[in-house]
Amino acid sequence: TELKDALKKRDKRLDVDEEALEETWQIVKESVRQMKHDNKRNNILKAIRTSKTTITGTSPS
Structure with a gap:
């Protein structure tokens, strides 16, 4: 059961990391779009x- 608990915690951390990565990627894409603009x-x-x-630098003839 210790191993199962450890695996569940790891899976939960990975899910959180994946969500954070997706959010960060969206921010990066928006920043790049704004910089191009x-x-x-x-x-x-x-x-x-x-x-x-x-x-204005040309002189009239």
Whole structure:
């Protein structure tokens, strides 16, 4: 019975670990998605700033 109890405890720990891993994986996926979104936005803003600099930097003929 000691062995059975130990195995039950181990199984319970594994279930908890599996749930924690799944939760952590969801957080990681969401973080990566947010970082991609932020990077895309930053690149667009950088392109806008660069184009404004180019437009305002040109002298009228």
